[in-house]
Amino acid sequence: MTNLSFATIKSMISSLCIIIFFISIVHAYLYTQNECLGEDSLQNCLDVYVRGPTYYRKDFAYKNDLLLERNSRVIHFPVAFVHPIDVFDVQSAIICGKNLNFTVIARSGGHSDESYSIGDRDCTLIVDLRYMNNIIIDTNTQTAKIGPGVTLNTLFYSLSVHDFAFPSGECSTTGVGIILGGGLGYLIRKFGTSSDNLLDAQIVLANGTIVDHVKEYPDLYWALRGAGNAGYGIITSLTLRIYPIQKIVTSMVFTYDFDQTQLVFSVVNKLGNSFHPNLTIQINHGNVDKFEILGFYLGSSNDAKPHVQKLIELTNPKNESYVEGDWYNRLIVNDVGKRNIYKDKTFYIDSSGLSYEGVEYLMGFMKNFTNNFLIRTMLVTGRANEIGRNETAYVHRGLLYLLLIEITLDEVNYETCLKDLEIFSRTFQENYTSYESYQNHIDKELDYWQCRYYGENFGKLVKIKQKYDPNNLFNWNQSIPTYTEISCIS
Structure with a gap:
């Protein structure tokens, strides 16, 4: 077998990344030659009523907008990217989309794990x-009023x-959309989740109505804190x-040998x-x-x-x-x-913790998995658990x-790793974790x-979706639907 130096391997990886980048650009360029149905009418509407910049698929800046998605595993080609400068631009974009039958999607930081911030299909x-x-x-x-682009x-x-x-995540480029789906981080035990600390919001609805204070609409305010x-x-x-x-x-930072995993979890x-x-x-x-x-x-x-003395005494870090x-x-x-090709899975563990058998199964996955992985296990106790399941x-x-x-x-x-992760995850969740998963890491x-x-x-x-977006203007594969036959009440 030929031995390759680190520098050679690094050069090969860099070359591969460059090739993939140019393939994606060429793909995007070729795709832009096919128009979406009603694209010209939409452009006319947006150009008249939206003051912020709008980029269409023929524009070079459109490609830059595509590349802002953190996960390059999933790619779709929107009809346009609108960059509103105020609430009235947002209102105009929604009305143009609604009147011309285009699904409308909001993007904050571009951190959706399934790239839903550019939709789940082309021409959104x-x-x-x-x-x-x-x-x-x-x-x-003790309040902060912030824009959705922060x-x-x-x-x-x-x-x-x-x-x-403010309690939330820790990745610097994450948008404040994280707040709306929960928002977990190192301050959760002291202050609760991000959504627990959402006091009010301004929102533009599917019919173009601007709601200045969502707290005056208790059902919508309830829904925004978590969904x-x-x-x-x-x-x-x-x-x-x-x-x-x-x-x-x-x-x-406390460092351990891998074979201390069972001890640390217990x-x-x-x-x-x-x-x-x-x-x-x-x-x-890792x-x-x-x-x-x-x-x-x-x-x-x-x-x-x-406050960590007992933890140290019982786990004996290296x-x-x-x-x-x-x-x-x-x-x-x-x-x-840090744009990457990745896949996430999440599992909530109930108050008794992960069992010995569950930890063994998790360790087996780590030992046998062939690609890079990061498994993070974060406490969600404290203030977050003082709030009732249905309060938000x-x-x-x-x-x-x-x-x-x-x-x-x-x-x-690629395919093998996705299959191995899926097989592990279904068995793991069925046998060792709670039923629940975290919506901010959508899967x-x-x-x-x-x-x-x-x-x-x-x-x-x-029911709240039916009331405020009855025609499902804001939709993607895992958005809240306007109709369902699924019951989650056991």
């Missing part, structure tokens, strides 16, 4: 909200300047509850509900040699250590590290430019942790997704 109309990115912070009322990085940095924080990114309208501003935050926080199962609310942890597996617990504590390292800093710099993960559309309460599997795909093992292969994502709230969500 995309309303890209990136230019609507104002942030108004009121420290007296990324987590911008939001977190703006809040940190005032020594405030707001599932097809009720286009959000044009969000009012958030924000929190004063400690000036010093501590991030921790200890977290016992301690996970009793950790101090200022502390949360996440177990990260290979079968080592793994880590990442900890985040609101306070100094001296304050943090007593290495420990503690780093102090401000919450923004310790929490945010810079993922700028976010139904996942009373659970211990969320387990997320992300696999990276390549051309060689088009997930069976009974209506009930796994929304539980007994699904029927109510359908």
Whole structure:
């Protein structure tokens, strides 16, 4: 067998990426030669009524818009990308789409795992909200009013300047659409989910009506907190509850050998509900040699250590590290430019934790899987579990942790890896986890997704959809439908 140097392999990978990039561009170019039905009429409408830039498939900027999708595994070709500058542009785009029979899709950060932010088929109309990115912070009322084009990085940095924080994810380029589908992160145990802290919103409905204060519509407000990114309208501003935050926080890393996995899960199962609310942890597996617990504590390292002492004593990590800093710099993960071909699966684990047999099955998957993977297990206890299952559309309460599997795909093992992941996931969920999955990591292969994502709230969500979008203008494969025969009430 020929031995290839690291530099040669790196060069080959770079060349392959360049080839794939140009193939995608050529594909996009060739596709633009075929018009969507009614495309000219739509362009005439948008050009007259929308003031922000609009890019059609003949425009070079259209290709740039396509490449903003984080997951390059799925690609569709919208009829156009509209970039509104205000709520009236959004209203005009919706009316043009509605009158000319184009499905309308909103895009915030482009982080949909199935690329639903460019639709689930060709010829949809995309309303890209990136230019609507104002942030108004009121420290007296402890609120922030933000535009739908704001990324987590911008939001977190703006809040940190005032020594405030907001609970959400940690990837810098994620859009605030994450807030509408739950929004989990290292502050969840202290402050709850993102959607728990949505106080109000402005939304444009399918008929073009601008609702300035969604809180005045209790059913719609309820739906937006957990299913707001599932097809009720286009959000044009969000009012958030924000929190004063400690000036010093501590991030921790505890390193283990792979064969300590059973031990660590058993200890977290016992301690996970009793950790101090200022502390949360996440177990990260990225290979079968080592793994880590990442900890985040609101306070100094001296304050943090007593709260992780029992965890350390019972799990015996190989290495420990503690780093102090401000919450923004310790929490945010810079993922700028990290476009990839990947697939995600999520599993909620109930309050008793993952069983010995479940951990064994998970370890077996890691040992046998041939491509790169990252398995993150995050505590979802604390404040998030103090809210009832049906108080909002976010139904996942009373659970211990969320387990997320992300696999990276390549051309060689693409189909095999997807098949192996699917076989594992169905057995794993059937035998070892709760019934539920996390809607912000959408999965088009997930069976009974209506009930796994929304539980007994699904029927109510359908009725609200019927009321505010009866003709299903905002739709894709896993949006809330206007009609269903599925019942999620056992």
